[in-house]
Amino acid sequence: xxxxDIHSYLAAFDDIPGTRVYTVARARQGYWINQFAMSLMxxxxxxxxxxxxxxxxxxxxxxENQKAAILARDYNRLLDLGGNIYFxxxxxxxxxxxxxxxxxxxxxxxxxxxxxxxxxxxRSPNGVRSIKEGN
Amino acid sequence: MARIxxxxxxxxxxxxxxxxxxxxxxxxxxxxxxxxxxxSKAWIAGEKPDVVILVYNDHASAFDMKIIPTxxxxxxxxxxxxxxxxGPRPVPTVEGHPDLAWHIAQSCILxxxxxxxxxxxxxDHGLTVPLSLLFxxxxxxxxxxxxxxxxxxxxxxxxxxxxxLLGEAIRRAVESFPGDLKVQVWGxxxxxHQLQGPRAGLINAEWDNRFLDMMSQDSQRLRSIPHIEYLxxxxxxxxxxxxxxxxxxxLGADVRQLHRHYHVPASNTAVxxxxxxxxx
Numbered sequence: 001x002x003x004x005d006i007h008s009y010l011a012a013f014d015d016i017p018g019t020r021v022y023t024v025a026r027a028r029q030g031y032w033i034n035q036f037a038m039s040l041m042x043x044x045x046x047x048x049x050x051x052x053x054x055x056x057x058x059x060x061x062x063x064e065n066q067k068a069a070i071l072a073r074d075y076n077r078l079l080d081l082g083g084n085i086y087f088x089x090x091x092x093x094x095x096x097x098x099x100x101x102x103x104x105x106x107x108x109x110x111x112x113x114x115x116x117x118x119x120x121x122x123r124s125p126n127g128v129r130s131i132k133e134g135n
Numbered sequence: 136m137a138r139i140x141x142x143x144x145x146x147x148x149x150x151x152x153x154x155x156x157x158x159x160x161x162x163x164x165x166x167x168x169x170x171x172x173x174x175s176k177a178w179i180a181g182e183k184p185d186v187v188i189l190v191y192n193d194h195a196s197a198f199d200m201k202i203i204p205t206x207x208x209x210x211x212x213x214x215x216x217x218x219x220x221x222g223p224r225p226v227p228t229v230e231g232h233p234d235l236a237w238h239i240a241q242s243c244i245l246x247x248x249x250x251x252x253x254x255x256x257x258x259d260h261g262l263t264v265p266l267s268l269l270f271x272x273x274x275x276x277x278x279x280x281x282x283x284x285x286x287x288x289x290x291x292x293x294x295x296x297x298x299x300l301l302g303e304a305i306r307r308a309v310e311s312f313p314g315d316l317k318v319q320v321w322g323x324x325x326x327x328h329q330l331q332g333p334r335a336g337l338i339n340a341e342w343d344n345r346f347l348d349m350m351s352q353d354s355q356r357l358r359s360i361p362h363i364e365y366l367x368x369x370x371x372x373x374x375x376x377x378x379x380x381x382x383x384x385x386l387g388a389d390v391r392q393l394h395r396h397y398h399v400p401a402s403n404t405a406v407x408x409x410x411x412x413x414x415x
Contacts, residue, residue: 122338
């Protein structure tokens, strides 16, 4: 097998529109966002979080941007700040949202329109494969 | 001698587990999806495998960011369902097969696959949803399960070719186990889905169906599909399909397709399902 160059391997991910691939750079930046989200797997932590979200966040090594994005449930922003969707799932599950409901908030569509798109076969890959190729 | 008698591929969407747990499988939204598993449920009830090596990915349940194993094999006596934020799924505890699991772990390491060995672990929807799809809602799972967790979350995941080669090593390991066991390998996850960003909801039925064709007809080509192709064509979480190649690699050069099912959507995801058997 060939030995791919790690730099071009990673650079290619930035050419996919509307997508944040969970690279090591994002994983390092978002380490504490993701570890915070993991903590919500424990019922006692979920109870403390629901009682006072701001106070709960004080226990984590998060900067103000990260805290604000968590409190606002701004998932696109959280992805930009290094969050990963499977970790963030603990946050939206705690809010009682399904993957479909939470995911729709990142698309600029209403949950009803998003659900209708999925029922009609989903989003076409045409036009969203590559920024450079425009296909 | 233990032997690999079949391979199963299936998506492992969490909403499928919720639909089963909440008794919604006959609802119009879900009925066509579950109908595609009726054949497989009858088939596996007749097959009665002793052990399933279940390839899946942990979704930030057993592994947080502290440890990111590329290939982790569960060697415990049992594995409890994880609490993913809703409370654990109401499904039986998963019984392991420590003798075979440790044998595979040792054999694979000697075969130059440096496995991470897990002695205590909870298992999330990635593992329990496929069991529910094939076995329904029994009091206890009718099979021992060896969890094989693959990192497909933090980049880079293993290449498709590496997954295939691990499948081949698992087959060698199983065939050198001194017990008369019927072993199946399941590859789970996929197919098209993207759960993040403005491109979320992407589904590529044409690509998915070509992939399903190639699992039995032109399998060698699957090994060289680069990660970027999965991402561009099938969405960011479509990368999970590399896990199917561990199963496919374990079945040997030629396989017969016994059953195939494809359905869109389950929540955000295209569901694909195959039952394959090795051709000697």
